[in-house]
Amino acid sequence: MIDTNTEEETGVGNYFISNYPQYSFWKPEHVPTLLSLLNSPPENNPLPLGIYFHIPFCRKRCHFCYFKVYTDKKASEINAYIDSGIKEIEKYGQMPYLKNRKPKFIYFGGGTPSYLSVSQLTDLTDRMKAVFPWDEAEEVAFECEPGTLTEKKLDQIHKLGVTRLSLGVENFNDHILEINGRAHRSKEIIRSYNYAKEIGFPQINIDLIAGMIDETEENWKECVQQAISLEPECVTIYQMEIPYNTTIYKEMKESGKFTAPVADWPTKRRWVSEAFDAFVEAGYTVTSAYTVVKNPETVKFVYRDALWGGADMLGTGVASFGHIGGIHVQNEHDIGKYLERVTENEFPIYRAYPTNEDETLIREFIFQLKLGRVDLKHFEKKFSESIVNRFREPIELLEREGYLKLDDNSITMTREGLLQVDRLLHEFFLKEHQNARYA
Numbered sequence: 001m002i003d004t005n006t007e008e009e010t011g012v013g014n015y016f017i018s019n020y021p022q023y024s025f026w027k028p029e030h031v032p033t034l035l036s037l038l039n040s041p042p043e044n045n046p047l048p049l050g051i052y053f054h055i056p057f058c059r060k061r062c063h064f065c066y067f068k069v070y071t072d073k074k075a076s077e078i079n080a081y082i083d084s085g086i087k088e089i090e091k092y093g094q095m096p097y098l099k100n101r102k103p104k105f106i107y108f109g110g111g112t113p114s115y116l117s118v119s120q121l122t123d124l125t126d127r128m129k130a131v132f133p134w135d136e137a138e139e140v141a142f143e144c145e146p147g148t149l150t151e152k153k154l155d156q157i158h159k160l161g162v163t164r165l166s167l168g169v170e171n172f173n174d175h176i177l178e179i180n181g182r183a184h185r186s187k188e189i190i191r192s193y194n195y196a197k198e199i200g201f202p203q204i205n206i207d208l209i210a211g212m213i214d215e216t217e218e219n220w221k222e223c224v225q226q227a228i229s230l231e232p233e234c235v236t237i238y239q240m241e242i243p244y245n246t247t248i249y250k251e252m253k254e255s256g257k258f259t260a261p262v263a264d265w266p267t268k269r270r271w272v273s274e275a276f277d278a279f280v281e282a283g284y285t286v287t288s289a290y291t292v293v294k295n296p297e298t299v300k301f302v303y304r305d306a307l308w309g310g311a312d313m314l315g316t317g318v319a320s321f322g323h324i325g326g327i328h329v330q331n332e333h334d335i336g337k338y339l340e341r342v343t344e345n346e347f348p349i350y351r352a353y354p355t356n357e358d359e360t361l362i363r364e365f366i367f368q369l370k371l372g373r374v375d376l377k378h379f380e381k382k383f384s385e386s387i388v389n390r391f392r393e394p395i396e397l398l399e400r401e402g403y404l405k406l407d408d409n410s411i412t413m414t415r416e417g418l419l420q421v422d423r424l425l426h427e428f429f430l431k432e433h434q435n436a437r438y439a
């Protein structure tokens with residue numbers, strides 16, 4: 001039984017579920033399974049293909065950051081990293097499973113992709129397109145830190161074909177940005193947002209975090225109002241979590257504290273709920289546990305929907321995650337090791353996990369719950385199995401607790417359920433995956 005009164009304080013650990021089974025089950029001994037898949041021809045009707053490229057550089061490390069990022073690399077080291085990334089992509093481009101396939105979506109994530117210079121970005125994307133052309137891509141998404149964006153750089157990012165520009169705003173208050181270790185300030189947000197809007201990116205997303213250090217009721221309301229006044233096509237709101245490898249956790253550990261210096265979970269959930277209400281009042285629609293969009297008919301997030309629906313995604317660059325033919329894969333997470341393996345003409349893969357049919361069903365099902373609605377017929381058709389029969393017990397439990405509603409065609413998360421969906425998803429995991437650490 002789920003106890004809604006436990007774990008109310010924000011302690012250490014991951015909240016957000018980004019994959020299933022969890023990364024701790026992925027192992028180096030499964031890498032040969034992936035290599036043998038890459039050597040086989042593609043299916044007759046191959047799954048949609050996406051390419052993710054990871055850029056691990058940032059101006060400064062945020063106190064809540066749990067990624068491996070580098071803040072001290074020179075231009076020549078970044079150029080060498082780009083060369084390796086291209087070499088890796090070229091190697092994939094020669095594999096029978098991927099050869100001549102055109103990506104439906106491209107994603108530049110980090111770190112900070114916008115940390116690269118105009119010439120580095122041009123070089124990287126020209127060489128990527130030479131291997132996997134972008135002419136059939138429905139979306140090219142690009143993450144930015146507002147303080148790294150100049151008009152010249154935004155012009156170039158636009159010219160490269162980026163369709164979804166994602167700005168890591170997080171908060172509009174300079175004190176909160178500073179105390180949480182962000183490199184940018186509100187002036188840079190407004191300047192870069194206005195220019196990006198002016199040059200006409202098809203979609204601008206703004207990221208916000210509910211519950212940063214020193215967040216207050218009043219400031220959060222203002223923050224939401226400021227986001228609304230900018231009229232972005234999409235807003236993503238995360239609830240602050242404190243994973244193990246953050247500076248905040250390090251400080252907690254040193255001072256012997258178990259509770260992070262941020263709002264508790266009920267407060268963060270309420271803040272997200274109030275933000276959703278304010279956006280809905282301004283004409284937006286809630287489209288997942290984390291997103292509101294201006295027009296759900298036209299504003300799509302192809303990367304998320306394709307990946308969560310089981311698409312192939314080639315993860316390239318240091319520490320990147322991918323999913324190819326049902327096999328999870330992660331690259332080496334240390335840049336030295338990554339560069340070394342590419343130089344030796346190897347795939348820089350660290351670990352993999354071939355999912356079986358049941359795990360695939362669970363993975364896709366929990367992702368649909370994160371989107372707020374599960375189409376039962378879709379699953380029956382795809383997996384020849386009734387979701388309701390498969391998960392009768394947890395569905396009934398969550399329905400009794402008021403977290404979801406079941407009817408003949410669908411499962412719909414209630415607002416209360418959606419606000420804590422990642423905590424509830426464990427109910428659907430296989431027994432052997434239920435209490436595992438995420439990383």
Ligand code: SF4
Pocket residue numbers: 057058059060061062064065066067069110111112145168
């Ligand atoms: S900008 Fe993003 S990736 Fe870079 S340090 Fe901050 S949270 Fe981490």
